[in-house]
Amino acid sequence: MTLAVGVIGTGMIGQDHIRRLTQVLSGARVVAVTDIDRDRAAAAAPEGAKVFDTPQALVRSDTVEAVVICSWGPAHEEQLLDCIAAGKPVFCEKPLVTSEAAALRVMEAEVAFGHRLVQVGFMRRFDADYRRLKAVIDGGTLGAPLMYHSVHRNASVPEGLYTSDMPLNDTLVHDADISRWLLSDEITGVEVRLPRRSRQGGELRDPHIVLLHMAGGAVVDVEISVNIAYGYDIRGEVSCETGVAALPNRPATVISDMHGIRQAIPADWRERFIEAYDQEFREWIAAAGQGTATGPSTWDGYAATLVADAALRAVSSGNLEVVGMREKPDLYSQQPRLAA
């Protein structure tokens, strides 16, 4: 069966996911697109796909079996609620939503529906290096994880569009989610320290050091630098009781030339995580084809939203800000079983 997919938002990542669904992966085809800018949607539409005027019309169309949301964060809530009301599986790019209240509304709607429909775009969980790192930690041979050192460096961010809150409410969400997943634990508190400001970003508040306090006592430190100039550099190292496990630096190509020996650095997230995005969508297609969702859930999107809110409060207060999560609904305690 080929899953008929509608894509909402045909900007940078929307176009990349349309390419992925159309040219790379099997099992799905893009039958519908929409964007606030209709011309942009029409330009991104694969052959035969219909251009809809509104997200709601796309979601309600009988030709669309599952939806991919790639619009900007503040639009996600309404679009997610439309998908849940229509009973259609939906992949939603991060952030799930942009406020705790919105996350709770989406969670309540999905719980009332009765089974999972939403997968959130935390693609690091599908990256082979992160999966190997998690297998080592879960295997227990190094003892309990005590600290996780996470580094998130972007070469640059769009001037004027990327504001000083975004390292914490747009970028940190990836590190927060991967920390919860790697350590199989929840974040209970957040501190933020502001080092000397980089002149690379002008007035932008950059870089940040964030401390995530985990319920089990482990502590995660996250460096977020969004104007590091040299490339997109993602690192991670877990210090356990009797050893250390780390991501390899990627890509692994070693270049030797007249300037010396060096390793190539990816230019951006598309290059670094290209295989992770492909795998994320392979698994989404498999679950959506059975009317459900696996992988990062609404609960995970909710957790990341709370961490982002706490981090922003911590910048103002200078204190450790508490992350107070609701009780986890049963729906999110187990992954849905898929038929073979």
Ligand code: NAP
């Ligand atoms: P983008 O290039 O600005 O694309 C977003 C597109 O959605 C734009 O064409 C925008 O139109 C359109 N749009 C905004 N509101 C809409 C609405 N209500 N209905 C329909 N279309 C709407 O941004 P992007 O970089 O692709 O990011 C999109 C989402 O993906 C964001 O949530 C972002 O955080 C996420 N993202 C995730 C990753 C990842 O690694 N997982 C990487 C990049 C981005 P206008 O430009 O006219 O507003």
